[in-house]
Ligand SMILES: Cc1ncc(COP(=O)(O)OP(=O)(O)O)c(N)n1
Ligand SMILES: Cc1nc(C(=O)O)sc1CCOP(=O)(O)O
């Protein structure tokens with residue numbers, strides 16, 4: 001299965017209601033502060049909306065709930081891996097995307113045979129505090145050589161204007177949050193993303 005090249009990340013299912021009808025085909029729900037029952041409702045609606053639109057939903061962090069709700073994909077970072085049961089994720093048939101930021105993290109990720117590898121932050125991000133300031137777009141070429149056929153996601157400070165260069169040097173997929181959510185017309189921005197990701 002090949003993944004769409006534009007990979008927006010949202011913190012609420014209302015964004016999926018707005019953007020799936022525009023043609024988004026790969027999307028992550030990254031929900032950090034929420035009660036368990038709200039989380040279950042959000043993921044259930046996200047799962048059903050994505051299925052109705054022929055899109056792929058990736059659940060960030062909440063791998064147990066993703067298994068329980070029969071979702072298809074989970075994204076985990078390195079700290080998540082310290083406690084996640086990857087064997088359980090695999091035996092439930094879920095696909096797994098992993099974050100990486102340096103050589104050791106990439107080696108650890110590749111040992112787990114991921115379904116995509118994300119490298120970030122390519123540019124500085126305002127979304128969250130990180131130990132890494134910016135990797136630089138050229139690092140994508142090195143990472144792509146190392147991951148081979150595994151899809152490579154570029155994340156962190158990505159924008160419509162920055163996406164073409166990331167694709168050119170090795171990214172298979174480009175992911176973004178604030179370039180869309182802080183835009184004055186998010187739907188227009190999503191359409192611009194879809195155009196540069198064709
Ligand atoms: C596509 C993608 N790449 C990286 C991340 C970051 O995951 P993680 O390091 O676990 O940090 P949080 O997003 O959980 O704060 C991601 N979510 N998606
Ligand atoms: C959630 C996340 N993970 C990153 C990583 O490098 O692992 S960068 C990032 C934030 C992405 O948001 P924006 O597109 O607004 O910069």
Ligand SMILES: [Mg+2]
Pocket residue numbers: 060061075076077080
């Ligand atoms: Mg995480």
